[in-house]
Amino acid sequence: MIPILDLKKQIAPIRAEIDEVIKKVIDNGNFVFGQEIREFEEELVKYSGAKYAVGVSNGTDAIKLSLVALGIKPGEGVLCPAFTYYASAGAIASMGAVPVFVDIEPDSYTISLEGIEKALKKKNKLKVKAIVPVHLYGQCADIDGVLKIAKKYKLKVVEDTAQAFGADYRGKKAGTFGDCGALSLFPGKNLGAFGDAGAILTNSQAVAERLKIFRNQGNKEKYYHLVIGYNNRLDTLQAAILKVKLKYLDGWNKRRQENAEYFNQQLEGLPIKTPFVPEYTTHIYHQYILRLNSSSQKLIEHLRAKGIDSRVYYPVSLHLQKCFKELGYKKGAFPESERACKETLAIPVYPDLTQEEKEHIVSSIREFLQ
Numbered sequence: 001m002i003p004i005l006d007l008k009k010q011i012a013p014i015r016a017e018i019d020e021v022i023k024k025v026i027d028n029g030n031f032v033f034g035q036e037i038r039e040f041e042e043e044l045v046k047y048s049g050a051k052y053a054v055g056v057s058n059g060t061d062a063i064k065l066s067l068v069a070l071g072i073k074p075g076e077g078v079l080c081p082a083f084t085y086y087a088s089a090g091a092i093a094s095m096g097a098v099p100v101f102v103d104i105e106p107d108s109y110t111i112s113l114e115g116i117e118k119a120l121k122k123k124n125k126l127k128v129k130a131i132v133p134v135h136l137y138g139q140c141a142d143i144d145g146v147l148k149i150a151k152k153y154k155l156k157v158v159e160d161t162a163q164a165f166g167a168d169y170r171g172k173k174a175g176t177f178g179d180c181g182a183l184s185l186f187p188g189k190n191l192g193a194f195g196d197a198g199a200i201l202t203n204s205q206a207v208a209e210r211l212k213i214f215r216n217q218g219n220k221e222k223y224y225h226l227v228i229g230y231n232n233r234l235d236t237l238q239a240a241i242l243k244v245k246l247k248y249l250d251g252w253n254k255r256r257q258e259n260a261e262y263f264n265q266q267l268e269g270l271p272i273k274t275p276f277v278p279e280y281t282t283h284i285y286h287q288y289i290l291r292l293n294s295s296s297q298k299l300i301e302h303l304r305a306k307g308i309d310s311r312v313y314y315p316v317s318l319h320l321q322k323c324f325k326e327l328g329y330k331k332g333a334f335p336e337s338e339r340a341c342k343e344t345l346a347i348p349v350y351p352d353l354t355q356e357e358k359e360h361i362v363s364s365i366r367e368f369l370q
């Protein structure tokens with residue numbers, strides 16, 4: 001089976017380097033807030049160009065802490081796309097705010113600017129105070145467009161950069177445009193830890209300070225608690241591993257891009273849609289998404305029979321998830337999101353795919369289509 005992702009292959013060539021830093025953390029014994037946290041945060045700043053980086057427990061908490069630190073209150077509305085991973089909206093709901101869903105652009109799968117305006121103009125009892133655009137699959141949402149609307153309506157912006165850390169929007173790194181950029185460093189993300197991890201980028205010193213207080217039980221000085229905070233720290237061990245892996249991120253992303261380029265070329269002219277990349281963004285192919293005119297299920301089954309793992313990210317639009325039932329959205333409310341759930345599939349694109357594997361994937365898709 002060609003899996004959707006093979007982390008063992010990624011880790012093998014850098015194993016000695018990682019074993020070394022793990023040993024160092026164990027020898028030092030500073031498992032919470034060891035020096036590796038600050039070192040990794042400094043590397044994130046250098047890499048991203050953001051002024052500040054704050055390591056946290058995971059990507060979901062990165063979004064939640066960002067909203068809290070930016071002053072979003074329970075009961076206030078936060079816009080986010082209906083078509084994304086659950087956590088984009090789950091993070092909003094988990095701090096008591098209310099997700100306000102918006103449809104996506106059919107070609108890029110990112111939040112629709114028209115949809116945002118529509119949601120804001122709707123007569124609504126909610127005070128909408130923020131927006132969480134999602135850089136889905138590894139390419140950026142139209143962040144200039146989002147920022148323009150945010151300015152007009154005085155909204156805070158938290159970029160969900162879980163899938164796109166390393167992608168550029170008009171030459172600057174994803175996650176550095178909004179008030180905060182939330183990163184997930186979950187093992188399966190392009191930059192992944194050996195367990196849960198996350199980080200937040202910001203250009204505001206005040207926000208960075210608030211984030212550091214909220215991630216650590218609401219205190220700046222131990223046992224003196226200023227606000228109701230959380231235990232959302234990044235582990236020293238994960239920071240040490242991530243600091244090693246960050247050096248390789250651009251190389252891995254480049255290989256994903258080469259794999260994607262190969263698929264694009266080989267599938268050209270066939271009745272299947274390859275990823276559309278708007279001129280303003282690069283794509284780091286966290287996922288390589290194909291789209292059919294009808295359900296993708298038969299192709300997924302065909303690929304499985306050929307020993308290829310492919311998946312639907314995501315099969316149910318968030319406005320139709322049981323957990324958000326009380327928000328009152330109906331089927332048909334966001335047609336593009338609902339259509340994307342049916343018609344898309346992700347095929348393996350990870351950096352260590354071999355030429356034979358890529359050829360097998362392409363010929364299996366061709367066989368299905370012809």
Ligand SMILES: *Cc1c(COP(=O)(O)O)cnc(C)c1O
Pocket residue numbers: 058059060061084085087088134160162163184185186196197198
């Ligand atoms: C992975 C992911 C998250 C959540 O990150 P965790 O580290 O798993 O909590 C949020 N949003 C998107 C779009 C993601 O892909």
